[in-house]
Amino acid sequence: MNLVIFGSTGGIGKHVVEQALAVGHVVTAVARRPDAITLRHPCLEVIKGDVLDPAMVMQAVRGKDAVVSAIGIPKDAETTLYSDGLANILRAMQAASVRRVVCVSASGLDPGPLWQKVIAKPLLGAMFKGMYTDLGRMEAIVQRSSLDWTIMRPPRLSDGTHTKIYNVGVNEHLKRCFIISRADVADCIVKNLDNPAHFRAVVETAY
Numbered sequence: 001m002n003l004v005i006f007g008s009t010g011g012i013g014k015h016v017v018e019q020a021l022a023v024g025h026v027v028t029a030v031a032r033r034p035d036a037i038t039l040r041h042p043c044l045e046v047i048k049g050d051v052l053d054p055a056m057v058m059q060a061v062r063g064k065d066a067v068v069s070a071i072g073i074p075k076d077a078e079t080t081l082y083s084d085g086l087a088n089i090l091r092a093m094q095a096a097s098v099r100r101v102v103c104v105s106a107s108g109l110d111p112g113p114l115w116q117k118v119i120a121k122p123l124l125g126a127m128f129k130g131m132y133t134d135l136g137r138m139e140a141i142v143q144r145s146s147l148d149w150t151i152m153r154p155p156r157l158s159d160g161t162h163t164k165i166y167n168v169g170v171n172e173h174l175k176r177c178f179i180i181s182r183a184d185v186a187d188c189i190v191k192n193l194d195n196p197a198h199f200r201a202v203v204e205t206a207y
Contacts, residue, residue: 001065001193004028006051006089009036011157012104013070015186017044019162023190030060051085054092061092066100066193073131083137090145099148100199102189105135107153107177107204139202148199150192154185155206162187169204170197177206 003020007013008029014037020027021041030049031037037046049056051071061067071085086103093101109132142149160181167174168188188205192198 002026002028002063003066003068003193004030004060004064005068005070006030006057006060006085007070007072007104008046009033010070010072011159011182012072012154012185012189013068015162015183016068016070016189019183019186019190025190025193028060028064030056051088052081054088057088058092058095061089061098062096064096064098066102067093067098068189069101069103072104077131079131079134080137082131082134083141086138086141090141090147093147094145100193101142101147102150102152102193103138103142104152104154104185104189105139106132107155107206108132109135109139109153110173150189150198150200151202152185152189153202153204154180155204156180157182157185160184163207166205166207170201172204174204174206177204180206 003025005013005016008017009031017027017029021043026043028045029037030047032050034046034048049060067089073079073081139151142151155177156179158179158181162183164187166180166184185205
């Protein structure tokens with residue numbers, strides 16, 4: 001599969017790049033600072049770009065089989081990066097007849113068990129108001145599209161190892177959704193790029 005990955009230098013994005021290459025995909029990694037990607041691989045192309053640049057996004061998406069968006073901001077702030085970025089990606093995909101897209105969101109937008117809704121959601125909403133507000137806008141834009149989308153909603157992220165052992169909830173909440181490593185979120189993304197069960201679905205992953 002020929003992939004383009006936005007947010008390729010971020011915590012999840014860099015693992016998606018590495019793991020996609022490891023299983024034989026051809027990868028185009030988009031980065032604002034290409035020099036931050038030190039990995040070298042015959043099936044890897046690194047291009048300089050910004051997801052907020054519609055012309056660049058169009059060029060990066062053209063000819064690809066799937067798109068992964070792992071874009072993010074380093075700390076909470078008022079932002080439109082997620083919603084504007086995904087809007088650019090979806091427009092480019094529709095113009096280029098590319099159907100498959102995976103984007104990373106957060107489980108805190110819609111926690112499962114009642115105690116999490118009552119306790120965790122207000123707390124996380126207060127802590128990450130700017131980011132969560134825009135992630136909500138992003139999810140609405142993605143869900144309105146006619147593409148084969150997946151919204152990944154991981155819980156708290158760690159820099160733990162790539163275990164390949166985790167629970168997955170497809171269009172349903174996990175009973176326990178507290179923590180997962182960035183490497184294992186990437187594992188779930190890469191393993192299910194062509195899985196129809198994940199098309200037009202919201203997916204939770206956690207230990």
